[in-house]
Amino acid sequence: MSDAELTVTVTGPVATVVIHNPARRNAMTPAMWRRLPVLLDGLEADPAVRVLVLTGAGGTFCAGADLGDLDELLAAGDGSIAVAAEERLAAFGRPTVAAIEGACVGGGCQLAVACDLRLAAVDARFGVPPARLGLVYPVPTTRRLAGLVGPSAAKHLLFTGDLVDADRALRIGLVDEVLPAAALADRVAALTATIAERSRLTVTAAKEIVDGRVDADRIAWWHAQVRDSGEAREGVAAANERRPPRFDWSPPAPR
Known part of the structure; x- marks a missing residue:
């Protein structure tokens, strides 16, 4: 070294x-x-x-x-x-x-x-x-x-x-x-x-929003990701079934 x-x-x-x-x-x-x-x-x-x-x-x-x-x-x-x-x-x-x-x-x-x-x-x-x-x-x-x-x-x-x-x-x-x-x-x-166990979608969006790096189009994109990815359905199902969620969303290539 x-x-x-x-x-x-x-x-x-x-x-x-x-x-x-x-x-x-x-x-x-x-x-x-x-x-x-x-x-x-x-x-x-x-x-x-x-x-x-x-x-x-x-x-x-x-x-x-x-x-x-x-x-x-x-x-x-x-x-x-x-x-x-x-x-x-x-x-x-x-x-x-x-x-x-x-x-x-x-x-x-x-x-x-x-x-x-x-x-x-x-x-x-x-x-x-x-x-x-x-x-x-x-x-x-x-x-x-x-x-x-x-x-x-x-x-x-x-x-x-x-x-x-x-x-x-x-x-x-x-x-x-x-x-x-x-x-x-x-x-x-x-x-x-x-x-690392939490929803990467939630965490990544939260970081961008808190840091002020989103505009209206990007916010709409994030909500579309929630609708299309199934992350929220998996999170709610896991909570109802009292089991760890199986989140699998991955970020697309950098903009």
Whole structure:
């Protein structure tokens, strides 16, 4: 294994992407930012994958981004490779879960916020540091953060650049659950197993609708999928018969 890379494993319906850069507390290098959308494209094309987990190796999620060439970074603005990777993660067609231990700072927090759900260990620490560096946080990233935690909490994180602990992150809505570090992996496994068992039609439509990525035609298409797929009939029959449902809807090729 190289010193800095993203690794992927697929176990049943769950794909896990691991951020691995131990020399820099799993900071994302330019090569890693560029690699992430490619990995996500491949996983989205795999019909067996129903849930994606993003995590870090060795008890640290991601301590930020390797800023590399500052002039290149300043010239890129909102067109940076980090923003492109974040946007691809946010648009991933399956549910995404960030499993967070240790530092989740800068680019790490950017990736975590782009996931659908965030589960954190009690030792997790979160920070958004551009004010410490004299940088402007990208517009898509800032809006995504504010949409998650609200304007006031987003401004507090952005204005101060201070780290917040897992309990505060939970209170402001930055994470969904906080668990003992030893219990995090089991809880992530249980949550992803539950999601994988649910109707993929329902879950996929819900993600698009909550994220605001549907228009009237797309909503009509989803309702047609419900009528034509038999998912609802199977779900109701399973509930009446007190048995697990046998959902078999699969998403068509990406639009």
